Amino acid sequence: MNAKTKQQDRRVFVQDEHCPIRNVVAHIGDKWSLLIIFSLVDGPDRFNSLKSRIEGISQRMLTQTLRDLERDGFVERTVYPEVPVKVVYELTDLGRGIAKPAWGLVSWANDHLQDVYSARKSYDDRP
Template sequence: MNYNETGKRIFIRDENCPIRNVVAQIGDKWSILILFSLADGADRFNSLKSRIEGISQRMLTQTLRELERDGFVERTVYPQVPVKVEYKLTELGQGLTKSVWGLVSWANEHLDEIKTSRNQYDQEHNEKTDNQ
């Protein structure tokens, strides 16, 4: 890790920074939802799409490819007619899902507080905008 002149870590600019290389990659809108959808076992594309509300076919395809590239998801093609494709978590993906569970639990526990805060902020800032 790198340190600045005051002795604080400055790893965010480093290309080996875990935030830049892992957290940012899985911190998008869909990755965590896909990982948790696969937590109970292998699933097919259309089943995932129907279970993840709001995701487009293109975005699901793109995100699954990124998760596969990073080693979190394994894609298996079965040579049959029609072709059957399944996605499942790798051991690395299972470990990540377990690690992220604390964040997901925290978010679930504090969702109402966060929504209340957002509403208050929006009301205050809309009033300021209206009064200007």
């Protein structure tokens, strides 16, 4: 295969709604989405419980990220007509489906964190 053919065979990531990386992966790969998804893996939870378990997330950011995850079909929000009102968040089938491959990435990152740190140090130490 010549260099021109290799160049032609390279993936192109277009900026449109059908590009899976731009459309889905970038969204769930933000700072908070996966942490929320992993927090809901063991079952439904309430807002304040999620907030207390996800260190560093603000109320505003948790609200927005939950809305985004609900809009994308990863999380379902259920409101119970009680006094006071009870709101519970849980993963949908789609949310549970993304949790497993995402956990694979997190596990890989955990296994290779020292390699990444070493590579960064080598890079930063170059003249």
